[in-house]
Amino acid sequence: MRWSALPPLNTLLPFEATVRHASMTAAARELHVTHGAVSRQIQNLERALGSSLFERRSRALHPTQEARQLAAVVRDALDQIDAAARQVSRRAPAGPLTLSCEPTLLMQWLIPRLPDLNASVPGVTVHLSAGGGPVSFERDGIDLAIRRDDFPFPEEATGTRLFAERIGPVCRPDLAARLAGAGGVTAAVLLHAGTRPRAWDDWRRITGLAAEPAAQQTLEHFYLTLQAAAAGVGVAIAPYAVVRDDLERGRLAAPFGFVPDGTGYHLLSRRPPGQDARVRDLTSWLRTRTAPLEAGPDRP
Known part of the structure; x- marks a missing residue:
């Protein structure tokens, strides 16, 4: 046999999943088998290699250094096999794509454009999930995610940049008119x-403008500050992407325009768009529709 040192191949999937999750229970859940089935395959692999692959301490499962190295090689090999199989396969991927998006961007920008998505890309069905922060495709059960690059992205993700983040103060139009002659936002x-507490500090730092008000109010979620601004309660810092529609409708005004804060939004996918026509078409649609956000207004 050419590959005389190969262990039983049916042990490798449960082994890689167990190392990745550091849990046989989680591996069994991912592979849709029982905990006992995963445990038996790990034992078979350890017998074949003549070496223990996990340290079992206080009910916790700790892969050895050798196990982590082997799992990394197995993962790379499985990725290559998966990619090659997709190229050979004549079956187009089917079913919906699950897209995770930061909640305010989801509510304010993406959801209003779903009719356009359905009309422009009729072959793609998207299930939406509100989520922010670090991305785990396996844990969250998602295919794609739209995230701002203020934290590291997963190494295995394919990223497509969509647009730059631009921020600026927004308020009701009648309040904007009063602020122009009353000391700016300090009035x-x-x-x-609460979810983005340094937004005003970032705007001060970028613009060099003062913003020391007589009164301040903190709301739990970013979306709530936009609702409060539209109601005339005060002035909120907002990304251009999430208020663009409200600005065009005259519901909000941006008396000081918008400035880039150095971050940007990206579409992260589990697999490269070239391996899945649905991902490719959705990526193309997103890039086209986010182009106006990339060229959004700066200071007036």
Whole structure:
């Protein structure tokens, strides 16, 4: 046999999943088998190699250094086999794509454009999930994610840049007119979001403009500050992407325009667009529709 040192191949999937999750239970859940089935395959692999692959301490499972190295090689090999199989296969991937998107961008920008997506890319069905922060495709059960690059992206993800983040103060149009001659934002209540507490500090740092108000108010979520601004409660810092529609409708005004804050939004996918026509078509649609956000207004 050419590959005389190969262990039983049916042990490799459960082994790689167990190392990745550091849990046989999680591996069994991912592979849709029982915990006992995973445990038996790990034992078979250890017998074939003549070496223990896990340290079992206080009910926790710790892969050895050798196990982590072997799992990394197995993962690379499986990725290559998967990619080659997709190239050979004549079956087009089917079913919906699950897309995770940061909640405010999802509500304010993406959901209103779903009718356009359905009309422009009729062969793609998308299930939407509100989520932010670090991405785990396996844990979250998602195919794609739209995220701002203020944290590291997973090494295995394929990233496509969509647009730059531009931020600026927004408020009700009648309040914007009053602020122009009344000391700027210092004459209004500044609205802060608990989920993005440094937004005003970032704007001050970028613009060099003062923003020390007589009153401030903190709301739990970013979306709530936009609702409060539209109601005339005060002035909120907002990304251009999430308020673009409200600006065009006249629901909000941006008296000081928008400035780039150095971050950007990216579409992260589990697999490269070239391996899945649905991902390719959705990526193309997103890039076209986000082009106006990339060229959004700066200061007025």
